[in-house]
Amino acid sequence: MGYHVGRGVECHAHPSPLDFRQSIQMSCNAYYCYVFRNIMDNPKYPSIDTAFNQWRTYVQSFGFGQKLGLDIPNESAGMLPTVRTYDRIHGDGKWKSLSIISLAIGQGEIGTTPLHLANFAALIANRGYYYTPHVVRNVVNEAPDPKYKEKHYTLVDTSHFGPVVDGMYLAVNGGAHSTAGWVRIPGIDMCGKTGTAQNPHGEKHSVFMSFAPRENPKIAIAVYMENAGWGGSWAAPVASLMTEYYLTGEVKRKAIENRIKEGNFMSKASRMKKNN
Numbered sequence: 001m002g003y004h005v006g007r008g009v010e011c012h013a014h015p016s017p018l019d020f021r022q023s024i025q026m027s028c029n030a031y032y033c034y035v036f037r038n039i040m041d042n043p044k045y046p047s048i049d050t051a052f053n054q055w056r057t058y059v060q061s062f063g064f065g066q067k068l069g070l071d072i073p074n075e076s077a078g079m080l081p082t083v084r085t086y087d088r089i090h091g092d093g094k095w096k097s098l099s100i101i102s103l104a105i106g107q108g109e110i111g112t113t114p115l116h117l118a119n120f121a122a123l124i125a126n127r128g129y130y131y132t133p134h135v136v137r138n139v140v141n142e143a144p145d146p147k148y149k150e151k152h153y154t155l156v157d158t159s160h161f162g163p164v165v166d167g168m169y170l171a172v173n174g175g176a177h178s179t180a181g182w183v184r185i186p187g188i189d190m191c192g193k194t195g196t197a198q199n200p201h202g203e204k205h206s207v208f209m210s211f212a213p214r215e216n217p218k219i220a221i222a223v224y225m226e227n228a229g230w231g232g233s234w235a236a237p238v239a240s241l242m243t244e245y246y247l248t249g250e251v252k253r254k255a256i257e258n259r260i261k262e263g264n265f266m267s268k269a270s271r272m273k274k275n276n
Ligand SMILES: [Zn+2]
Pocket: 010, 011, 012, 014, 027, 028, 029, 030, 031
């Protein structure tokens, strides 16, 4: 606790040191800040602009900062900052890795939609590629439009996705230090990652992305609950119940279901709006 790196990034209570898989299991912000700084400050890049552009190209290959091509109107591209974004904020030549460290944990000038996060979960479930998302009522035998069968690979080698899957498996099934251990589904290997989005206007937003089962996955989900607090507290159980229902046709964990049904975030949100 109270362990800081960079701009006030703090760890939750967890054992230390951590390896990559455990960083996902226990959601260690400091870990990602160190990795991000090591990329941005890598001497193989002649300048922060070059390093940042390389990082940006990789992030873009995961579908972020662009429309994915969904077949319903008004899809949002989200936000992926450019070198110019930071030149405008800080001045040309006046920013460095520490100035943009929030990007390491998905905050600051980056913005994603729930669709981007669900697509990200599917991409990890697929160990390195995604299909253009589209809306279907059900799948019949006729061949779909070929554009929905094209695999979009990221720039990250597919061999690196196994450890990510391991980490997301541990985040749900790894025992005491897992951020979403209490929403483990008996008999189903769900993999997930919690998120807690800072909100300058009030209570934090609760975020969770997941897929299941771990092998031959059938469903990927992103849950984003405004003003609900920790990702593990609310978004994770919602995703877990949806996964259980989708894969088994029923919800056996009535205690979790009832807790969600009785949860009330609207009052919290509207109270904050009044106070602002
Ligand atoms: Zn940590």
